[in-house]
Amino acid sequence: MAIRSLILPRKVKPIRNFDFSRWVRKNKDGWLFASPWIIGFFVWTLGPMLASLGLAFTDWDLISPIQFVGLKNFQMMFKDPLVGQSLKVTIIYALTSVPLNLAVGLGIAMLLNARIIGLRFYRTAFYLPSVLSGVAVALLWRWLFSPEFGLINQGLSLIGIQGPSWLGDQNWALPSLVVMSVWGVGAGAIIYLAGLQGIPTELYEAAEVDGARGWQRFFSITLPLMTPVLFFQLVVGVINALQVFTQAYIMTGGGPNRATLFVILYLYQNAFQYQRMGFASALAWVLFILIMVLTLLIYRSSSSWVYYEGESKSKR
């Protein structure tokens, strides 16, 4: 008895002090306001993600009962040459289209930043195509790439070049899609232009006093100060490039000879044409891991090339 009376008050006290209903009342509005996203996070994101991870270890066609098969789907990936092909196509596309778009976008932004007349016209003209997307744009480019009557080959024939059949040629189909991706370069250019306009002019004036000219100014001021923006666009660009679907589905269907079989297209075929839900989920996770690894690599590398103004200048 004596011991209990000694211990109990201490144990009970903090619980009495903690007023549950007051705590709820204090937090209630925050939870209510945030609830759409919090519920959505569990229902549309976390739940499906875990389900997808589970499905990756099963065989399921949505009709016959679901079957646990262990690592079979992942083993099959090594045997299925199309998985390797789709990863190869997707990575080549990302490694070519993303740097190309970064360089062209920055180039356009620098020209626009040169205090020229007609800035508004140029800005609109470059930006306009990047807001267009989807099936209509894919059709438009299919027509441009049309081997006999398309504008591109007709233009080439004017200067005496017999153009390839582009989307119909297994060597040219993927490069065609890379060229098409440059049509959306305007969005990046607008972002870089905003970044360039944020670089204080005193820096250039100081560099001029020090005798820095043209390219020197570009490499010692413009490029370092633009690296945070370029870094962000690189991450976003890679993530988007790894998820190409509409262009491939509409323009080539993955062909010719699987030359444009992007991962998401192969995932779609497996899940919704062959009803291989388990295999498709495993494929989704492989792509997810690829995206995470690439993003992580870019992040890790960033400390050696991304310049933040807050840091010491000795870092260049």
Place this chain on the structure above:
Amino acid sequence: MTTMNKVSSKPVKINVPLLTTTQRRLLRQLIIHLVLLSGVFFMLIPLIWSISSSLKSAGDVYALPPKWIPNPIHWENYAEAVTAIPFWRYLWNTTFITLVSIVGKVFSVTLVAFAFARLEWWGRDFFFVVMLATMMLPPHVTLIPQFILFKYLGWIDTFLPLIVPQFFGGPYLTFLARQFFMTLPRDLDDAARIDGCSNFGVFWRVILPMSKPVIAMIVVIVFNNQWNEFLNALIYLQNSKNFTLALGLRMFQGEAAASWHLLMAASILTMLPVLVLFFSAQKYFMQGIVFTGVKQ
């Protein structure tokens, strides 16, 4: 004296063969304009070419060398394209899905952003980090389980799978709105609270009326995404009565494989609302991408 002459002769030597500074500046401007104009050519020629193709007769589309200005102009291509597929039906479906999505997204995103920007609650910082992390999450990972979920709910071949998730916020746009709310002065909140406003009152009467720019950005972004949505529409909509314009175009591509003048007319009509929105709200298009692109 002789040394003085040597020094002063140096800059003269450089200046003689070249142009004056103003001429040099003009030349530089001229080169920049030439480069930019050739870029603009590459940007606009595909659009101009498709508009031109859409107004040609079936035979002229394949004329060699190509005609840029169709003669006569075949406006009836558009009428033909609109009747070749149930265009108005698809237009209505797409408009309905897009408008409901905009309403859902604007409400959910601003509510959640208000919670993150203005309210104190247990778990806020944790969930904010989680939300930022989900921005990196590629949507295809959740594609298959979501499909199975909607199948069990019996929502396949309805608009619900395209619309309902829009009512649950979204990390990217919530972050955009939250960053905007953080810039609004807190004095106004406090004044409204003293006048007896609840949290919802502050949100509805103080924050939202000041947030027109960011709401416009959200509307523009959601409109563009949903108008062009393809993969989800392809998976969930099966009966052609429920097709969106994107699916209708895909079907038309199969039916009218060689009628490029009609395919281009239908494509132009599909892009037209986005073009109109672009020219009337260009400011918000640009602000939206600059805001998220430069302010990481």
